[in-house]
Amino acid sequence: MPADLLDGAQWRKSSRSGALGNCVEVAPLATGEVAVRNSRFPGGPALVYTRAEMAAFLAGAKDGEFDDVLS
Template identity: 80%
Template sequence: MAERFENGVPADRLTGVAWRKASYSGSVGNCVEVAPLASGEIAMRNSRFPTGPALVYTRAEMAAFLAGAKDGEFDDVLQ
């Protein structure tokens, strides 16, 4: 069974995962990175602090967030 990680886990404890960031990320690393985990969950970290804490989300949580982002529900936080 895959190890279960809690939110705030040091990202460097997530060994063997493939972190990736959006192509929209700037050259100064102002982006978040995501990685699928063996448990089926998704980890997210700040690309500027790759060993810092990672947040872990279920697939349902990430799907709900992405659907809201695609619909523009969070556009106001950038204003």
């Protein structure tokens, strides 16, 4: 969905984001879902995930399940 259609979304990025804007932003939505977008293209598309989907992804990231993509 176009991120600009998510009026009122409070976007935030990680404090670990680089100074060059190479980061992802997230915004909790009133529906309980979570929107994700590229910070360099704030009007570009946003992906919207359910809370369960985000919880599963974050748990996997914390457990190191995706570390191999940076190898």
